[in-house]
Amino acid sequence: MERTQTTSAPHAALPGGTGPQAAADRDRRRAVRRMKTIATGLLLTVALIYVLAKWAGASGAGGWAGYVAAAAEAGMVGALADWFAVTALFKRPMGLPIPHTAIIPTKKDQLGQSLGEFVGENFLSDEVVRRRLRSVGIGRRLGGWLAEPRNADRVTAELSTALRGALTVLRDADVQAVVGEAITRRADAQEIAPGLGSMLGKIVADGGHRRVVDLICARAHDWLVTHGDSVMSAVSGGAPGWTPRFVDRKVGDRVYKELLRFVTEMRDMPEHPARGALDRFLTDFATDLRTDPDTRARVERLKSEVLGRGEVQDLIASAWNAVRAMIVAAAEDEHSELRQRARAALLSLGRRLAHDERLQGKVDGWLEGAAVYVVTTYQHEITALITDTVASWDAEQTSRKIEAHIGRDLQFIRINGTVVGALAGLGIYAVSQAFGW
Numbered sequence: 001m002e003r004t005q006t007t008s009a010p011h012a013a014l015p016g017g018t019g020p021q022a023a024a025d026r027d028r029r030r031a032v033r034r035m036k037t038i039a040t041g042l043l044l045t046v047a048l049i050y051v052l053a054k055w056a057g058a059s060g061a062g063g064w065a066g067y068v069a070a071a072a073e074a075g076m077v078g079a080l081a082d083w084f085a086v087t088a089l090f091k092r093p094m095g096l097p098i099p100h101t102a103i104i105p106t107k108k109d110q111l112g113q114s115l116g117e118f119v120g121e122n123f124l125s126d127e128v129v130r131r132r133l134r135s136v137g138i139g140r141r142l143g144g145w146l147a148e149p150r151n152a153d154r155v156t157a158e159l160s161t162a163l164r165g166a167l168t169v170l171r172d173a174d175v176q177a178v179v180g181e182a183i184t185r186r187a188d189a190q191e192i193a194p195g196l197g198s199m200l201g202k203i204v205a206d207g208g209h210r211r212v213v214d215l216i217c218a219r220a221h222d223w224l225v226t227h228g229d230s231v232m233s234a235v236s237g238g239a240p241g242w243t244p245r246f247v248d249r250k251v252g253d254r255v256y257k258e259l260l261r262f263v264t265e266m267r268d269m270p271e272h273p274a275r276g277a278l279d280r281f282l283t284d285f286a287t288d289l290r291t292d293p294d295t296r297a298r299v300e301r302l303k304s305e306v307l308g309r310g311e312v313q314d315l316i317a318s319a320w321n322a323v324r325a326m327i328v329a330a331a332e333d334e335h336s337e338l339r340q341r342a343r344a345a346l347l348s349l350g351r352r353l354a355h356d357e358r359l360q361g362k363v364d365g366w367l368e369g370a371a372v373y374v375v376t377t378y379q380h381e382i383t384a385l386i387t388d389t390v391a392s393w394d395a396e397q398t399s400r401k402i403e404a405h406i407g408r409d410l411q412f413i414r415i416n417g418t419v420v421g422a423l424a425g426l427g428i429y430a431v432s433q434a435f436g437w
Helices: 020-058 064-090 108-122 126-136 138-146 149-169 172-189 193-206 210-226 228-237 245-268 273-291 293-308 310-332 337-355 357-377 379-392 395-434
Strands: none
Touching (some): 020 395, 108 379, 138 149, 138 357, 149 337, 172 293, 193 293, 210 228
């Protein structure tokens, strides 16, 4: 009878060297030893029965002894043959250098290569992956799962956590530099004058600028009413020194009143000539922005000067801090608009996926395409992982590991071989006796 012995091996030799996996391996080895004891005990039993049957036959016990002896003899042959076959998988029987024995230790690398090729051909092919994913119906199942409010809440929470983590990991200086460079490069690469001209022309054509003019006129009127003395003092102060003071005051008062009247009329008269002149000016300016090369060139120079100022660059860079703080706060708040909209979007997507076969087909097609791409692109790496992992295992430890997992079932082969051999021997002996052979 064989004796199973465990030896230590490098940690990298096989997984599960310690912990729960090691305990499970010890339990499996004990089960294998128990089954070996039973199978060997059955072999010894039929051997004893053979000896007793032969002794009984020689003592004149009758014809039944021959039948028993034949059955026991064939049972021993079957048990020994199957013992040899099972033992030859893991070691050389009785240490003899018999060809094609100790298959697992000596053919470990070839078995790993064959296993990798088998997995690659039967599990990592385009057709197999597509057929399997199509039969699963991932789109429909995903839709039904997302349509449940508790699942949508869970996904929303996980996405919020991931978003906060990503924003925390990112370095502000790097992001600010990227954002600033992107905005500046985009602004430099695209001429803005034609776009501004089109926008201004549309605003003037729709009368959208009139509210701005109304606001400016109203504020100007209020300012003049409040600061009348300042206006008159400014006019009087700009008069020549040789003019009399009362004349300066009269001129200043007159200028103030005319200015106030003009602003008041512009405020109260939508058809005031000055408003019409302003409309014509804005219309002509919008046209120049679109068509006049000089105007467009001046706008581009002004744009470059503005973008080149340090204050503008600082403003662009600081925008990231504001955006990040806003997003983090929204992600942390369960009742924020961001999370509520994300949850609603997930629920809506789930309901559509659960019932819209066309959308299900699209999602399944995307997933199939992605899976097939990964499998076909990295098939060699996946199979090489299996082959290289098996090749790195210690041969003796590999043999013991495999025996611990399947050895118990293999011992049933020995038991079955003993029983089937005995029945076959009994049948052959009975036929021989029946025909007088």
